[in-house]
Amino acid sequence: MAAPQAKASARLDALQTGPGFGAARADALARLRAMGLPDRRDEYWRYTDPATLNVQAAPAAPVFDASDEAPLFDALDRVKLVFVDGVFDPAASDDPALAGVEILRLADAPDISWANGLYGTLETAGQTPVARPFAALNTAAATDGILIRATARAAKPVHLIYIHESETSDPILHHLVKVEPGAELTLLETGPAGARFNKVLEVDVATGGRFHHVQVQGRDHQRRAVTHLFTRVAEEALFKSFTLTANGVLTRNECVIDIAGDDAVAHVAGAALGDGATGAFHHDDTVFITHGAERGESRQVFKKVLKHGAVGTFQGKILVKPGAQKTDGYQISQSLLLDDDSQFLAKPELEIYADDVKCSHGSTTGALDETALFYLRSRGVPQEEAVALLVLSFLADAIAEIEDEDIQAEIVARLEAWLSRHRG
């Protein structure tokens, strides 16, 4: 018992605060030291072992060659911003000039009131009722990131591209997004970022604002990632986020959504593909949605396809506060176990303090439908194609959460490519 604790405190002792946002950073560090790093006995880490996230140095991850696929979203007109092992690379990036959108770099420590007001604020609020130590660690120690403020409808998406070059890189990035009233922004994120990636994204969507987020985590087998997305969705605002994860020895994606204004909408979806034959795979989606206003709509759609000892976990919670009447909360978590070695561990929760609400959750786990498979085979579809077809149809509900059709098509192509590489 003593050893992991000692390791964890070594990491805390060595921690240094990053550039700018002095007060928020000092506060985060104090909060982190008070809460400590998690261990397996924490109820919130019941299904995911945080040991390799706690150790001081990132476990090495060989750089993965993904050149067999064209880079994602290359065909889209977008503003590219490139990070190499967690450091912004201006030479590889586009000129961040975009009408109605202000884009700044965290490492420049800009002293701007909107960013000062947002940095660490949603993260702090998201620490209750459940502590999220790696998010506090991020707020204290993040070395770089992008600060985006949209004041109008952005003409094109902003695309953060993460490149992993060093086997031991341990990047900590903290991004801010502020969508002003009536503005709209799409944020894309792709790539593995580093051997062990800690990312926080704080998104504040003001009245009537719209925010779309599509994230594709890297194909590296050995990489680790712990990400947090904190968002506050104001009156009549919309928030939509989709994440595709393929491979990765350990991924924990936490999403903390506060439906703060009446008639707000928040959708969060994820598709995860894991094949234990090409390296261990552990994927954890942890979602916490708080309804604090009337007529809010939230939707969670999480699908996992697992084989050869891959492990998928899902912890999702809908909290409806007193007075959040007419809330419509929906949650589905499903896993397809393609063989007998894989596991799915889930804890879908509802906590409801208002009576005029409609909340439901569903969770299913099982193998491919033999009848459907037999039907396709009897129609002359080869076995592997039939499996791929059924897997895609299983994932369809999650993919449907992406609004942009071009982006959707690229995601589907990625899924198909993964399935064809991981046959049998």
Place this chain on the structure above:
Amino acid sequence: MTQVDQELEVREGVDRETVETVQNMGSYKYGWETEIEMEYAPKGVNEDIVRLISEKNGEPEWMTEWRLQAFRRWQTMEEPRWAMLNYPAIDYQDQYYYAKPKSMAEKPKSLDEVDPKLLATYEKLGIPLKEQMILAGIEGAEGIAADARKVAVDAVFDSVSLGTTFKDELAKAGVIFCSISEAIKEHPELVKKYLGSVVPQTDNFFATLNSAVFSDGSFVYIPPGVRCPMELSTYFRINAENTGQFERTLIIADKGSYVSYLEGCTAPKRETHQLHAAVVEIVILEDAEVKYSTVQNWYPGDEEGRGGIYNFVTKRADCRGDRAKVMWTQVETGSAITWKYPSCILRGEGSQGEFYSIAIANNCQQADTGTKMIHLGKNTRSRIVSKGISAGRAQNTYRGLVTMHPKAKNSRNYTQCDSLLIGDQCGAHTVPYIEVKNNSSRVEHEATTSKVDDDQLFYCRARGMDEEEAVALVVNGFCREVLQALPMEFAMEAQSLVAISLEGSVG
């Protein structure tokens, strides 16, 4: 009133007068007290008290040692606080662990010798302690063959069992039905073999405390191939003040046997909280089947949350043999605090576990209840249907676990948890854990939360029902799946309890 009555009459074919009596019961009908001289052990718990309880029950040495082991373990344990329950710290030294009516100093040889005051208590509760062919709590259901309606009763009053009915008739079939204290003396080989084999002494804080201080409870053994000729039931009554009740029930269904077991419980209205920590262990061997039904109606406390029972219960069934089957049905309407998770260990191949629950929390009640389905064997099946109803300022949580172990190939679980909220001051929560470790099994979980449907209410109101009746009817409809799983004896009582527990929650 009439509409509701008509419905019930058609459904159960029960005498109209009975229905009305039941319908007109006060909000807690069992809140009176029996005035009787009691003998107490000194307040608090320590090794001497544990020895004293063992001695009072005339237990052999091995049993005393077993209790002491548990007690020593308990002293090292911490009270669990993970449930969504909010209550002040319990002072375990500020209550009595043993209370026995003085008239029971000499154990009566038969029920005829029992103190008439005690017999009257059970009569008033509607529990027949005479060997008559009448259903517990229900009068004149003439339509059904007399033989089918015999119910053997073990009556437990505070810390002691008063006696057990139909013993001789059961003995003819080879069935052993007696108090656990009697079983420890008369059937030590069975008790030694099975006691603590499903819920070990070290299981959890409350079960360990129970292992140390349990005073009485029921023991059932059904021999191989025997279908128990009548339903068995235990009726628990807490009467003494500041006294905890710790009963222990052990049921063993040998190969190919069958038994249906009913459990009921009530307590007087008191200003202070009282502790109840029970353990129920069920062992089910090959091809045997046990149905265990509970109507839990401990005093729930008043509208302000004063008084009421703290109910911490560990119930577990172990389907040890192939094709063993267990069905838990519970109607939880009482108690200030409910902490209870009747579980099924599905070890035998093709074994089956079912859990049907209605949990109603009104006023300041808090319930955290659910089940565990632990699939270890191949081709095992489980089904969970839970209906939680919250009203007033109550909090109601479903907490459950379904786990499919790697070897539990081709197993199946279906879970449905529905919550109903009445009023905007209460809460309804669902905390299921789902762990699937093989792919030939299929697990499905569904949960919904809603309020009483306005259209349905409007329809009932338009037919002349007042609002409370209308809500009761809609709620009964919501609970239907579970009510139907109850034995006939309980279905009636449960149905009316649903209406009573919600009284005052509308408007």
